Amino acid sequence: MAFMTVAHYLQILERSWKNQDGNKTAQFLSLRHDHAKFPNYQVEQAEGIVDKFLTSPLDELVCLHFKCLFYIGKQDFLEAYQAQSTLVQCFAKIMQSQKEENWSLPIMYIIASDLRLVAQLAEKQRVGSTENPGEILEKAAECLMGCFRVCAADNRSADEDTKRIGMLGLVNQLFKVYFRINKLHLCKPLIRAIESSQFKEIFPLGQQVTYRYFVGRKSMYDSNYKAADEYLTYAFENCHKTSRKNKKLILTYLVPVKMLLGYIPSRQVLEKYGIVDEFWDLVKAVCQGNLKLFDELMDKHESFFITSGIYLIIDKLKIIAYRNLFRKVYLILNTHQIPVESLQRALESLGQDADLDETECLVANLIYQGKIKGYISHQHRKVVVSKQNPFPPLTSLS
Amino acid sequence: MLNLSNYIVGTCPHMCPIKETKMRENQRLLHIFEVVPGTERDELPKADLNRVVKSFSRSAAGKNLTDPEILRPVSILLETVNYLLDDIINNESDWLLKYNFIMDRLRSVRQDMVIQNISRAHQIVILQPIIRFHAYAAYRSCEEHINEFDPHINNIHLQECLKRLLCMYDYYDHLEITTKSNSGFSSDFLEENRPYFETLYLIFNIGDVDAINRTLSIPKHWRTDLLVTGLKMSLSYVAGNYFKVCKLLQTMPLTIQMIMYLHMPKLRRLCLKTMDVAYNSKNLSYPKIILTKLLLYNSEDELESDCKHYGLKFNEEGICFLKDFQQDAKKVKSRRSSEIDKILLDLDLSTLLLFGDI
Numbered sequence: 019m020a021f022m023t024v025a026h027y028l029q030i031l032e033r034s035w036k037n038q039d040g041n042k043t044a045q046f047l048s049l050r051h052d053h054a055k056f057p058n059y060q061v062e063q064a065e066g067i068v069d070k071f072l073t074s075p076l077d078e079l080v081c082l083h084f085k086c087l088f089y090i091g092k093q094d095f096l097e098a099y100q101a102q103s104t105l106v107q108c109f110a111k112i113m114q115s116q117k118e119e120n121w122s123l124p125i126m127y128i129i130a131s132d133l134r135l136v137a138q139l140a141e142k143q144r145v146g147s148t149e150n151p152g153e154i155l156e157k158a159a160e161c162l163m164g165c166f167r168v169c170a171a172d173n174r175s176a177d178e179d180t181k182r183i184g185m186l187g188l189v190n191q192l193f194k195v196y197f198r199i200n201k202l203h204l205c206k207p208l209i210r211a212i213e214s215s216q217f218k219e220i221f222p223l224g225q226q227v228t229y230r231y232f233v234g235r236k237s238m239y240d241s242n243y244k245a246a247d248e249y250l251t252y253a254f255e256n257c258h259k260t261s262r263k264n265k266k267l268i269l270t271y272l273v274p275v276k277m278l279l280g281y282i283p284s285r286q287v288l289e290k291y292g293i294v295d296e297f298w299d300l301v302k303a304v305c306q307g308n309l310k311l312f313d314e315l316m317d318k319h320e321s322f323f324i325t326s327g328i329y330l331i332i333d334k335l336k337i338i339a340y341r342n343l344f345r346k347v348y349l350i351l352n353t354h355q356i357p358v359e360s361l362q363r364a365l366e367s368l369g370q371d372a373d374l375d376e377t378e379c380l381v382a383n384l385i386y387q388g389k390i391k392g393y394i395s396h397q398h399r400k401v402v403v404s405k406q407n408p409f410p411p412l413t414s415l416s
Numbered sequence: 417m418l419n420l421s422n423y424i425v426g427t428c429p430h431m432c433p434i435k436e437t438k439m440r441e442n443q444r445l446l447h448i449f450e451v452v453p454g455t456e457r458d459e460l461p462k463a464d465l466n467r468v469v470k471s472f473s474r475s476a477a478g479k480n481l482t483d484p485e486i487l488r489p490v491s492i493l494l495e496t497v498n499y500l501l502d503d504i505i506n507n508e509s510d511w512l513l514k515y516n517f518i519m520d521r522l523r524s525v526r527q528d529m530v531i532q533n534i535s536r537a538h539q540i541v542i543l544q545p546i547i548r549f550h551a552y553a554a555y556r557s558c559e560e561h562i563n564e565f566d567p568h569i570n571n572i573h574l575q576e577c578l579k580r581l582l583c584m585y586d587y588y589d590h591l592e593i594t595t596k597s598n599s600g601f602s603s604d605f606l607e608e609n610r611p612y613f614e615t616l617y618l619i620f621n622i623g624d625v626d627a628i629n630r631t632l633s634i635p636k637h638w639r640t641d642l643l644v645t646g647l648k649m650s651l652s653y654v655a656g657n658y659f660k661v662c663k664l665l666q667t668m669p670l671t672i673q674m675i676m677y678l679h680m681p682k683l684r685r686l687c688l689k690t691m692d693v694a695y696n697s698k699n700l701s702y703p704k705i706i707l708t709k710l711l712l713y714n715s716e717d718e719l720e721s722d723c724k725h726y727g728l729k730f731n732e733e734g735i736c737f738l739k740d741f742q743q744d745a746k747k748v749k750s751r752r753s754s755e756i757d758k759i760l761l762d763l764d765l766s767t768l769l770l771f772g773d774i
Contacts (some may be wrong), residue, residue, distance in 0.1 A: 330629070395695075
């Protein structure tokens with residue numbers, strides 16, 4: 019955007035507000051729009067000029083917007099956060115008074131995500147407070163909940179004018195906050211609200227993708243892998259193909275979930291999204307039951323797994339590697355009574371520290387989970403496997 | 417909102433503010449540990465000024481908790497902690513009587529600490545013994561009846577203190593990054609126990625995703641052998657490798673073993689449940705003596721009693737797993753370990769609580 023005088027800017031805003039052009043108004047109230055970087059918009063007290071062009075309630079929003087820009091210019095993100103937070107609260111009230119209309123929802127989306135971004139900056143800047151990391155983000159979430167309540171309570175308007183259609187956009191913002199501050203349990207009521215909503219299927223697709231991505235990750239976190247698979251698969255398949263970064267992100271979670279359920283990703287897919295380094299060797303290690311390689315890869319990619327939040331689920335893939343290793347031993351020995359000692363030796367040769375009892379314990383878990391059919395005889399130190407299909411395909415297990 | 421000068425600095429020179437001492441004396445609210453010996457049976461027992469300790473009181477409407485006169489400065493708080501965990505704990509009285517007194521008074525120490533927002537270094541020094549106390553109490557009292565000792569409440573305190581301590585540690589990490597130096601800026605003695613308390617937190621929350629993730633994400637130089645073993649334990653627990661958990665546990669410091677004993681009923685339940693399926697056979701049995709050892713039972717009788725509780729059958733030779741594990745049976749109560757108790761007998765409790773067991 020070329021430089022624009024404040025007066026001109028205010029006129030445009032005034033017109034788009036009057037025309038109920040939510041998208042345009044939203045852009046001009048965004049902290050990420052081009053105008054934000056010009057110093058003439060960074061004003062602490064803008065009432066003087068603003069009141070010449072705008073009337074209530076828009077004037078208040080714009081003043082707060084300028085104030086927020088002012089503090090961002092000064093790199094004081096805590097104050098900027100306060101201003102933006104007041105702006106959002108103020109907007110929630112305006113929205114509540116707008117009966118039977120929902121054109122202003124785009125504005126809500128923009129100021130809500132701006133609030134979250136400023137809160138993140140403030141959180142980073144905040145040095146020296148003793149406790150409650152994430153406190154500012156948590157306050158931001160409360161503020162967003164204010165908007166959410168206004169939207170959720172709008173049940174008198176007709177379907178085409180209802181603000182309830184705005185719920186999902188907000189829920190996604192809230193998810194982003196809760197995931198960042200690690201308060202996943204707070205997602206539950208939001209999920210319930212969306213799942214029971216009559217608009218469940220007609221929310222904008224982009225929002226649905228984001229929503230499914232987060233719910234999928236939450237299910238993964240709760241060890242509910244079937245559900246995680248469903249949500250993440252939807253997100254992956256419906257995510258726009260030009261959003262490669264997002265697709266890659268979804269895949270980071272979908273790949274381990276799928277693997278845990280017994281599906282092996284193709285090398286092409288991993289290559290296409292640039293995660294072949296992180297995952298392909300791992301796929302090999304799991305399939306071959308090569309626990310030594312597995313451990314090395316855990317070490318090598320540790321920080322990637324940790325920052326992506328998939329360390330634990332990757333660690334769980336180990337049991338599949340055990341299964342594949344034990345299956346190999348079974349095929350080599352060609353007997354239905356596998357000595358525990360043979361399994362233990364196989365583990366040992368791959369650098370695993372496990373005595374006979376621990377080996378039995380690993381087998382016990384595999385039998386318990388249905389990944390091996392058979393039973394253990396402790397007295398004979400043998401694993402007696404079923405004559406039929408002793409290692410059923412993982413995908414056949416529910 | 418972050419202005420440090422907003423915090424009050426206490427001026428109370430005693431373990432208990434005079435006002436409170438008077439008030440409790442008049443209303444006969446003094447604890448037996450707080451009265452002048454010999455006056456216990458008097459109509460109005462007299463307060464022993466050297467032994468009265470400020471009791472915990474909830475914030476409530478109309479109550480001013482921020483009066484400097486009723487807040488104790490750091491030096492007095494430290495003195496109070498030492499008094500409670502050295503003098504009182506070695507007192508000849510009944511353990512639960514002591515526990516309830518100490519718990520309440522330590523809670524008030526923490527309250528004073530928070531209201532004044534005292535320096536992080538001091539918070540670390542104060543929190544560490546309090547954590548050891550709650551950890552010890554959790555173990556020591558785990559066989560008590562619920563009316564006598566509420567493990568849940570004790571655990572809440574323990575968790576709260578641990579989380580607070582970890583926040584303090586995080587702050588030092590933050591300092592190190594922002595000042596770009598690790599030249600002993602954060603005094604070593606404050607952090608030397610860090611791997612130990614990180615491990616305690618990890619094991620107290622064994623199998624918990626957040627706790628594991630936290631351990632994984634703190635700066636790597638904290639990952640000492642101790643913490644690595646703790647991590648292995650927690651991951652093995654998640655993976656169902658219960659025998660490994662028990663094996664590793666035996667290499668742990670005493671307090672961490674004590675904390676793990678609180679989880680043993682859960683661990684044993686899961687293990688028996690898995691074995692019930694995996695060792696299912698009409699002709700076979702699993703030797704009791706071996707399982708007793710692997711799952712760290714004190715005796716075969718204890719194992720038998722658990723088996724009975726979960727509906728498992730056993731004979732002279734061993735346990736017969738026949739897929740009759742009672743899924744709805746609640747886990748049994750925690751038991752103490754005779755091994756640990758034996759060690760505790762020869763140990764000076766105050767030293768353990770005040771200085772730790774490493």
